[in-house]
Amino acid sequence: MITKIVNGQIVTSSGIKRSHLYLKDDKILALTNREIKFDKKIDATNCYVFPGLIDAHVHLELQQGKYRTSDDFENGTKIALSSGITTVIDYLPFSVNEVPNKDQWVNYSFHKVITKGVKEDYIKKYIKSGIPSFKIFTTYSKNGWMLNDGEILDLMQLIKKNKGILEAHCENDGIIVNNEKKLKPSIPNLPLIHEPITELEAIHRLAYFAKSTGVHLHIVHTTLYKSMTLINSLKRKQKITFETCPQYLFLDSTYLKRKDGPLYTCNPPLRDTKNCKKLFKAFLKHKIDILTTDHCSFTKDEKMRAENIFNLPFGIPSLGYSFLLMLNIFDKNKLYKIVRFMGTKPAEIFRISKRGDIKRGNYADIVIVSEKALESMGKNGFDTSGYNPYGHIKNKWEIQTTFVNGKLAYNKGKFLEKSGQFIKRF
Numbered sequence: 001m002i003t004k005i006v007n008g009q010i011v012t013s014s015g016i017k018r019s020h021l022y023l024k025d026d027k028i029l030a031l032t033n034r035e036i037k038f039d040k041k042i043d044a045t046n047c048y049v050f051p052g053l054i055d056a057h058v059h060l061e062l063q064q065g066k067y068r069t070s071d072d073f074e075n076g077t078k079i080a081l082s083s084g085i086t087t088v089i090d091y092l093p094f095s096v097n098e099v100p101n102k103d104q105w106v107n108y109s110f111h112k113v114i115t116k117g118v119k120e121d122y123i124k125k126y127i128k129s130g131i132p133s134f135k136i137f138t139t140y141s142k143n144g145w146m147l148n149d150g151e152i153l154d155l156m157q158l159i160k161k162n163k164g165i166l167e168a169h170c171e172n173d174g175i176i177v178n179n180e181k182k183l184k185p186s187i188p189n190l191p192l193i194h195e196p197i198t199e200l201e202a203i204h205r206l207a208y209f210a211k212s213t214g215v216h217l218h219i220v221h222t223t224l225y226k227s228m229t230l231i232n233s234l235k236r237k238q239k240i241t242f243e244t245c246p247q248y249l250f251l252d253s254t255y256l257k258r259k260d261g262p263l264y265t266c267n268p269p270l271r272d273t274k275n276c277k278k279l280f281k282a283f284l285k286h287k288i289d290i291l292t293t294d295h296c297s298f299t300k301d302e303k304m305r306a307e308n309i310f311n312l313p314f315g316i317p318s319l320g321y322s323f324l325l326m327l328n329i330f331d332k333n334k335l336y337k338i339v340r341f342m343g344t345k346p347a348e349i350f351r352i353s354k355r356g357d358i359k360r361g362n363y364a365d366i367v368i369v370s371e372k373a374l375e376s377m378g379k380n381g382f383d384t385s386g387y388n389p390y391g392h393i394k395n396k397w398e399i400q401t402t403f404v405n406g407k408l409a410y411n412k413g414k415f416l417e418k419s420g421q422f423i424k425r426f
């Protein structure tokens, strides 16, 4: 079965060109203005045609203390599909060993969370089953999730030996715990409790350990401009990559002082306006490896009911907005940049083969977008949180159509076929 996408502006990692795009079964057949016999035609005149994008950091069906995320897998992958994201990577909790493996609205994989010392067989088992990335925390000692430095070093050696990737949530636990005793546990105090040195120290330490063991270290949800310059300066001598998220680019700590401040709580917290502006500027200059969302959705009621930071569910719903936000900040002739940090680079770091770009032989994950009148960004139609943290941003783009593995999965608000698969990463 051949599908022809006609007359679109095709956006790849290397540029934009007007062309037809042919899909054959689950793969991309050709990017050409030549005529090839087809079975089905999709008109993309005046539209931009992107590769389906990758979000390498989402939390669906996550239990956080007494709270459970408002999105389950079904709903979360619907949000992704309707927002142009065709592959998500979630986290498999330490206590879960079975890898879910049924069709979803988008392709999916997992990072394995490690909160205790493990043996080599454990690492081997996941790498063999197509999960090469492992996530650790340098904080959350109170929840029992933190590894100590010795355990981290041991784990790095095992992961290096078996050619895996180590991801780290970097914050200094001791400083946070001490600040929690000293400062009022109020929401506006979050950036003081998790002061910048907590992130910077942990990145320095982990990067040093990673360099001495030779492991590939990926730093999740980096919030500081200074963290970015530090990591970039280390790249000459070791394999180290990092991500940031829309909340650290479009929102700052002034939101935490508002009446609806609880809605903007995430961990690490939003940073001051100056940092946010500098990080945003650097982002536009392509100094950040990848954009992920750390999507973690709780309802507006649950978040607003919290009295202080100790009984609050942390996380911001960003999955439905990341691609739209990006479309609005780049000039049209620079849209191909989005493909790099939401497509090819996450695919490269996390070993997602044949996805994240439009080229012959890649899987046919495709998203078609068009322009509309400029207005404030509305809520994603499948949102379960009850709010859009980016409602203040003006938006002139619309996601029209999404293909997953060559199947027309979403078209103009309608969900058509569930063809997302578990992706093995080797």
Ligand SMILES: [Zn+2]
Pocket (backbone or CB within 6 Å): 057, 059, 294
């Ligand atoms: Zn996360």
